[in-house]
Amino acid sequence: MERFTLALIGSIALLICFTTGVSAAPPIVIDDCIKCHDQIVDQVSTRGGLHASEITCQDCHLEHPPKGTNAIPACSMCHAVDDKAHYAIENCQSCHNPHSPLEIDLGNTEVVKPVCVTCHDNEGTQLVEYQSMHSGLDCNECHLEHGQFLACMECHEPHTEEMVYNDCLTCHKPHMPTVVKYPETIPSSFCSGCHTTETEVLMANKTLHHDLTCAYCHKTQHKMIPQCTTCHGAPHDRDLHSKFPNCLDCHIDPHGLEK
Template structure:
């Protein structure tokens, strides 16, 4: 009797295992090989919903191309999981093998990767130019993670989200000048000054518009071949002396757009006469070689602003014995010895 009972139990277990075959797949079990013909060719997705609800709604609510497919297009036999490369052999090149690294859910491969343990290097194989640009960049974007801006694959944020309208409300197309991955590298139409004016209109208004010089008729790139780069004055203009450097030029010509504005400090402790000698050698030498007391004062004491001269009365008291016309006796203020 016991033998019959055991035999019935064994037969029952075999029947149950056979009935459940295909619904239970241990993780370490080998996936079934695709059969010669499909077992569910006439099935629709709704037939799979009772047991595969999560997958059903993932496909149904998806926005990618998989959302339009029937379950049996990929799963031609229950339990069979195809290789992505069967349909997508070289989507990202032959070097990409592990599709699941970036597309963890094959039912919605268009969805983002949401794994904080995965670093930006997973983006490199498919987005090599962008990855290299960020990796070699020197700006603040080079320190950011890809998904800080691209919170979902394919999503392109607006620069305004983080930076606002940095150059004002009339400049809204940031990518006209900036590569978003390397925004510090500015690219623009070198022959179109109006592009520069969009961001630098204040400088133009305060210089070229205020005083039209020969520089105002040049293209910006003549002096700025690259953004934020300025050529040296002596690249185009010979110095006032052979030993002049760019720093010497900027001592007087502080605004390159309006070089005719000669600016310097009127304080004799800061501006020494040696600064003037390159352009005004003749009056400097006359004063230096004279025996008058003027040789001991700095040029700025009489010329606090370029091309202006204070009147003699500021320093010298006029009296009846000397008269009021200084030049009647003193031919030159640089050599006051009659």
């Protein structure tokens, strides 16, 4: 009797399983994921950024194996290729892990420049328009992480010992380094490493030019040559100036001025 009842219950259970198939199992819900994928749930909740706050696991993973064969989403499902130039590039996951999308390892990808310029057009354009030895470098040689950069001295010696990183930027812009511009406040000692003669001559000079800085006369742009008359007008009488149009015929040298 007992054996019969058990057998009957068993048959009914089998029958239910047979007729309804696997779908009898409750569908996997979001709270279930942690039971089997605790590391990923932890990764997404602590480092997922907007992929944690704006969407859930199941917005991306619409299906689950073994029944679902399409468990992995394409990025373009939500970041439509037509929306931004940045979404049209290939191999998104070489930079972005979908579970921690802003932890980008720029060292991981071979060529980043085409991707960087999808958002930073200015810097890309500068490097192209002002050809320099930097134009041939990829962005990630200086920007190892997004938003970070190497100081110039990681690759170069300063012109004089006193210079620190910010001084470099006073004269050079990293994406157009050969265009040297500077403010009038730049100390003359920054020029002296490369122009020892002019510096020594001016230092030894006893006239009032001795007290002027290099940048006071050579204003703004490297290699700019000032005219004496810009500051002094024509101080002597007209005859003298027309006879000797070149001030340096008498005054010899702006740095080694003779009175």
